[in-house]
Amino acid sequence: MEKIPDDSVLIEKALCGDEDALSSLVRRYQNVVARLIERITHRPEWVEDLTQQVFLSAFQNLPGFQRRSGFMTWVYRIAVNASLEALRKEDARRRLFERVEHEREFLPDSLIIQDQNSGERMVLDREIQMEVREALERLPGEARAVLTLRYLEEFSTPEISEILKIPEGTVRSRLYYARLELARIMEPFVDSAIPARYKERE
């Protein structure tokens, strides 16, 4: 069986102008990059363009790539920055009020949320899911990026520090304020409104 070359081998080949090595690196990481972009931007229609932009940027800067961090960490950093830049450029009003209709089709009829601490289960129907998604749109980009890296991509504090190139203390502080903001935004859904809006599934 042919041995799968590791990143450093592919990078060396890519630097020598090997087109196959370039496409192999894209194939290896395109899905994690696309997933990260979609999770941060919540804009499925941007994902392919931004993914392409991330890899083009990575490859054009490949000669200056410091091998201290891994290729994936480096590409993650570029993806986070590209996502935040795209969000900054977007018209804030459009973001708040334009509903992406096709997104609704992809939502399940109901979604079960189980609280890790209390074990309590909640069921969100499609309408509530849309409302929660709209509420999450109000989270600032940087807060969403750090929450995504921690709770969806499941990176540790040192790993996030490496990806975002910020000190670990700053990562903790950003997580703290992001969670406070998330709690504020989610308040209508998880406090008094919950019993009335969520149906317990037997």
Add this chain to the structure above:
Amino acid sequence: MSCKKYQGLLVAYLDNELSGREKDELERHLAQCTDCRALAQKLTRGIQIFKTLGQAEMTSELSPYLPERIAAQVMEKRFTPRSWRARLGLAFGTLALLIGLTFGYVLRPYLAGPSDTRDSLSLTAIRFQSEGIGVDIEGDHFILHSRDKKGVNGIDLKL
């Protein structure tokens, strides 16, 4: 430690990233501080919804040709080290030519050939004189001196 210090550790605690003395101290503090307990409770709000919605399937799809398309674009834009050298060489060459032409123009009077040496010397003399420096040309000697012609500070240049 103050409440503020403990609050800075709350997220790490809720994410099971704390251990040892820090964790023990924070737990002792939480047992007796209702404000910090309330804050810890607040910080857990919404995180499960965020995780569950975020882990839902992606709705975007990537083109199966994306890797090849990106690689082709990179190759198109790429400057190989050789072509970089060629471009750098061309840039330096042009710069050297421009510098040469400029110096050639400025030093033209001084660099004139033997046939027009006399004319060039006259031109140079006029320039020095306009700067307040006296010039005498004697045979193939070129003497610069102050206007009062005391001569002691004169410079004698042999051509």
